[in-house]
Amino acid sequence: MDKAAKAHGVVHKPHDETPAGQEEFCPWCGLTRRELYAEGQMGCARCYDIFGGEVRQALREIHGAVEHIGKAKAARQ
Numbered sequence: 228m229d230k231a232a233k234a235h236g237v238v239h240k241p242h243d244e245t246p247a248g249q250e251e252f253c254p255w256c257g258l259t260r261r262e263l264y265a266e267g268q269m270g271c272a273r274c275y276d277i278f279g280g281e282v283r284q285a286l287r288e289i290h291g292a293v294e295h296i297g298k299a300k301a302a303r304q
Contacts, residue, residue, distance in 0.1 A: 251277065251278075252277075253270055253271065253273055253274045253277045253278070254273075254277075255271050255273040255274075256270035256271040256273065256274065257270070258270030258271070258274055260278065260281075263278055269282075
């Protein structure tokens with residue numbers, strides 16, 4: 228993954244390519260996996276149920292953690 232993609236929160240997973248019509252999507256708002264990666268944001272609160280595992284993994288890859296601790300706490304340590 229290139230640094231620009233990481234900086235913008237875009238994670239490309241070529242092994243996740245699915246045949247047309249079989250792409251995973253949120254049944255409540257209709258957001259597809261492809262749209263999630265292109266736009267970088269969820270479509271509704273229920274998207275977290277559908278795509279949450281992938282988003283957590285992407286956060287680990289990009290930031291090294293899934294929990295934000297902020298600058299102030301990091302400075303105190």
